[in-house]
Amino acid sequence: MTTSTPIDDRLATLTTWDADWSGLRVVVTGIGVSGFAIADTLAELGADIVVVDGADTEQNRAKADTLRIVGVREVRLGAQHVQTLPDVGGAPAELVVTSQGWRPDQPLLVAAGQAEIPVWGEVELAWRVRERSGRRTADWLCITGTNGKTTTVGMVESMLLAAGQRAIACGNVGMPLLDAIRDPEGFDTLAIELASFQLHWTHHMEPAASVVLNVAEDHVDWHGSFDAYWADKAKIYENTRLACIFNEQQELTMRMVEQADVQEGCRAVSFSTQTPGLSSLGVVDDLLVDRAFLDERRHQALELGSLQDLGPIAPQHLVANALAAAALVRAIGVSPEAVRDGLRAYRPGDHRIQLVARAEDVMWINDSKATNPHAADASLSAFKDVIWIAGGLPKGVTYDELVQSHRDRLRAVVLIGADSSELAGALRRHAPDLPVLGPGVGETGSGLTDGHQAMELAVRAADSVARSGDVVLMAPAAASMDQFTSYADRGTAFIHAVARLMDSKGLGS
Known part of the structure; x- marks a missing residue:
């Protein structure tokens, strides 16, 4: 029989901003964007806080100085x-609140578990302080998935703004969730992107509507197994109030909904890039339609927009993201007209199916955000006759299925990455006759740590084999940290390398 402790009893009462947080002894792990927001919020609430971070850098020392000014007891930097x-203050910690990047097997977090000290993440803290007297309490529309999260959350934000709501995209993209919660005016609705890391440390959350866009092998090195990754993604559906949205074309997401413990009256609503069935959103004759959120759904469908509303390039995965976003906002009553207007107003961010140049009848596409095989699969599916620039940090995934699926559309592959052995091996096994070029070719890879130099070489190699009608697609199917600071840095390196190539040919970009 499990009995509660005094700290368990106290934590159970901490469910609003106005609860008594004073003096609560908290260790905050990490001083990055989310860790800083966690510590700043807890200081405002009156908790007693020690912040730790393994990196003793000038930037972190400056953040530490700021946190001490706002009332954090102590900041400890260094491995x-x-x-x-x-x-904390000479007494055992009562709570640990961790930044999302910290793995469950990190020694400090393991020690907390052994001491039976609860560990929360930023999302758990944000949920508990979302209600505050004198401010509106926002609905939460929560989005996760292996790929497409940022696009979908941006579309949701655009649709909500078109509906006249005060809304913002936040969480794993844009504004930190706790900063949105603390906004002086408050919001009507939050469009929240949640990574599997964030969901792992979330224990209580009640979204108005939630979606898992897709799920495929990713971050196995962090979670330890695909099953653990899947289970953390599935947590987004727990306690959903109005609608659990799932991908009809991926059974794994439907299984998540079937197993979720949701609130009474919550509906299961699917989306598909094909003709929709009952309680689904889909596509009919190039139109996005809703057969879920209308009274006469057995016999009618509502038009939400057209494929043309998505812009000049509308690959299947972008259509799926738009339908998922539409389902989320329709669940809270946003009109079809606002869905359409939001899609038309939405401007995708850089590095996701981004047309960089079109010259000599060759398109150069930047999809640096394709950081895993599932994302690269969606990107490759959108084109034929592809010169594929790929490689990087694989994060424990394999490439055999990806290469098998797309070898017939590939004309050549240009490898980047400090160690491209996993992808190179898959190419040898399943496309042995395919030309493989670039700075990543070798026993393991280029060994280069200067990604910008590697990208320059890769773009020149791609140009050497590109011909009329080809698409040069930089969709790495891997993380970027082996040669770049981020996927955005990698994408920017590609954009600049292509621009220099165009200038050298007198073509402009």
Whole structure:
């Protein structure tokens, strides 16, 4: 029989901003964007806080100075401070709130578990302080998936704004969730992107509507297995109030909904890039339609927009993202007209199916955000006659299925990445006659740590084999941190390398 402790009883009462958080002894792990927001919020609430981070850098020291000014007791920087769980003010910690990047097997977090000290993430804290007297309490529309999260959350935000709501995209993209919660005016609705890392540390959340866009092998190195990754993604559906949205073309997401413990009256609503059935959103004659959120859904469908509303390039995965976004906002009563207007107003961010140049009848496409095989699969599916620039940090995934699926549309592959051995091996096994070029070719890869130099070489190699009608697609199917600071840095390197190539040919970009 499990009995509650005094700290369990106290934490159970901390469900609003106005609860008594004063003096609560908290260790905050990490001083990055989310860790800083966590510590800043807890200081405002009156908690007693120690922040730890393994990196003793000039930037982190500046953040530490700011946190001390706002009332954080202590900030400890350096690798020696993240191996054990510190006391707070000479007494044991009562709570750990962790930044999302910290793995469950990190020694400090393991020590917290062994000491039976609860561990929350930023999302858990944000949910508990979302209600505050004198401010509106926003609905939460929550989005996760292996790929497409940022696009979908941006579309949701655009649709909500078109409906006249005060809304913002936040969470794993844009504004930190806790900063949105603390906004002085408050919001009507939050469009929240949630990564599997964030969901792992979330225990109580009640979205108005939620969606898992898709799920495929990714971040196995962090979660330990695909099953653990799947289970953390599935947590987004727990306690959903109005609608659990799932991908009809991927059974794994439907299974998540079937197993979720949702609130009474919550509906299961699907989306598909094909003709929709009952309680589904889909596509009919190039129109996006809704057969879920209308009274006469057995016999009618509502038009929400057209494929042309999505812009000049509308690959299947972009259509799926638009339908998922539409389902989320329709669940809270947003009109079809606002869905259409939001799609027309939406401007996708850089590095996702981004047309960089079109010259000599060759398109150059930047999809640096394709950081895993599932994302690269969607990107490759949108084109034929592809010169594929790929490679990087694989994160424990394999490439055999991806290469098998797309070898017939590939004309050549240009490898980047400090170690491209996994992708190179798959190419040898399943496309042995395919030309493989670039700075990543070798026993393991280029060994280059200068990604900008590697990208320059890769773009020149792609140009050497490109011919009229080809698409040069930079969709790495891997993370970027082996040669770049981020996927955005990698995408920017591609854009600049292509621009220099165009200038050298007198073509402009």
